[in-house]
Amino acid sequence: GIQVEQSPPDLILQEGANSTLRCNFSDSVNNLQWFHQNPWGQLINLFYIPSGTKQNGRLSATTVATERYSLLYISSSQTTDSGVYFCAVRGVGGGSEKLVFGKGTKLTVNP
């Protein structure tokens, strides 16, 4: 099946810094979603981005489907950005809607 790798596994920043999280996937996808899991366990949808670039406030994401990677940019980080960021993809074909998750990037933003 499709493999998803996220890097880095851990990231520690000072408030105000910028960061880039990466998601590599091993096969063609027709769905890619970025999530933020907060300290209480809730997964929050950040982006639905199988291709192209999107921006939402301080966050933006780019997926280059032909090269099988996606990037999540966080600018001017805040302590509330702390948590785990997951990338999840749905491979082309197979008929199933299920998402395959990466292992996540744990982000800690210090004041």
Place this chain on the structure above:
Amino acid sequence: GAVVSQHPSRVICKSGTSVKIECRSLDFQATTMFWYRQFPKQSLMLMATSNEGSKATYEQGVEKDKFLINHASLTLSTLTVTSAHPEDSSFYICSASRSHLTSTYNEQFFGPGTRLTVL
């Protein structure tokens, strides 16, 4: 829009009892719902895919008789952990699939999770 709820948020039970967890899509209809399990500091592990009105599709290694899934309506799926044991203690998360506004493919939205502790 696209709100998914789970109930209960936390449950503690004795070994041998059964526990039912509800997952509801509050403002949309979901033909497909998913159940995940997450261990501390790990990623989400898909347990099963639940389609309204049909039997759930379980992932390899997930015991069908242990984890009973029912998807009786377009807004409700339930997961019942039968004869729970301490090793079933975990964080269980559901998601519901909704068509994306600008795509032919669906987007998943997640519930807040249920923390199960079996004593």
